[in-house]
């Protein structure tokens with residue numbers, strides 16, 4: 018792959034979103050410098066910051082810029098002033114949902130890996146978590162988050178609808194991925210109760226005949242929530258609808274070690290979007306304690322999307338090195354002295370310079386003038 022020019026729209030959002038985005042950009046700039054690529058970053062508003070500035074959680078110019086981009090990097094959106102006000106008419110989350118729908122981002126892909134290097138330092142070493150490695154395909158533009166909603170003084174409803182087409186298109190991606198991995202696909206649904214889940218099961222059963230090498234099994238979501246913790250190594254590819262995927266992937270982040278470690282890619286028919294699976298973690302805003310690795314690994318997924326596999330592998334290697342050298346934010350080690358920015362700089366430095374022997378102040382605080 019030659020030298021690439023790419024325009025990346027950045028939606029930092031709210032809370033810790035801007036902090037983790039800055040670290041992902043720092044790492045992408047290190048990749049660009051090392052390999053000669055040109056990445057152009059343009060920041061736009063979405064979420065609570067956009068409501069504050071324009072009254073709209075997803076301004077028109079943000080959608081237009083996203084449509085024109087080669088890829089989108091998103092931090093996170095959300096603010097307690099809306100979460101704690103059930104009567105709010107405009108909400109940051111509406112911006113994110115509308116963006117996903119406008120860009121047709123129907124598949125959200127969330128890798129979950131148990132990091133040996135973290136387990137080595139943990140009482141969880143040699144437990145059932147070790148070796149877990151799965152990929153969650155979460156449907157992202159249908160289901161209950163997008164159905165008709167209503168409210169009276171004493172009642173409320175949210176409708177859940179799925180069409181065959183919405184299931185087929187993401188199921189193909191999940192089957193193709195399973196075929197390239199360990200040939201196992203688990204559909205998670207609630208087909209004992211929900212009509213939509215029965216449609217998911219019918220469609221996936223039909224499609225399984227076209228993928229004879231992939232073993233398919235079916236789990237009700239309540240059982241799946243338990244099996245994820247009990248026997249995470251049993252999972253390879255998980256395919257599920259929007260809300261179940263949202264909930265199960267946050268649960269699965271505990272297998273990796275922290276919500277701050279899990280990246281994602283959202284794909285559809287046009288531009289793709291890359292974002293950590295976590296939210297805006299408002300309690301941590303400005304404290305320098307947010308883990309930037311989920312955002313950095315989302316940037317690595319973006320590099321894979323650009324077919325820059327060598328570059329993506331280097332970023333992942335740099336993340337492993339940081340975990341191995343215990344350059345961690347405090348949720349992974351409460352005694353760790355490293356901030357969001359220092360973890361990001363350490364990873365960027367590795368990308369720029371290659372292997373480091375020890376985490377030393379000089380590797381983290383200085384020598385980075387070209388990328389920070």
Ligand SMILES: NC(=O)C1=CN([C@@H]2O[C@H](COP(=O)(O)OP(=O)(O)OC[C@H]3O[C@@H](n4cnc5c(N)ncnc54)[C@H](O)[C@@H]3O)[C@@H](O)[C@H]2O)C=CC1
Pocket residue numbers: 033037092093094095096097100110113275276277292293294295296297298299306307308309311346348
């Ligand atoms: N994609 C998005 O932009 C999402 C936005 N949200 C929004 O975020 C706001 C906060 O929601 P919460 O339910 O508190 O979820 P959250 O994901 O922001 O935080 C939940 C917990 O996960 C941990 N955590 C999250 N990110 C972390 C990081 N980078 N490093 C270390 N620990 C981390 C913290 O312990 C935190 O208390 C809400 O307004 C919500 O609507 C929630 C999920 C996704």
Ligand SMILES: CC(C)CC(=O)C(=O)O
Pocket residue numbers: 110113114162263294
């Ligand atoms: C607005 C929410 C659906 C965001 C969320 O929790 C997620 O995408 O994981």
Ligand SMILES: [Mg+2]
Pocket residue numbers: 263264267294
């Ligand atoms: Mg979520």
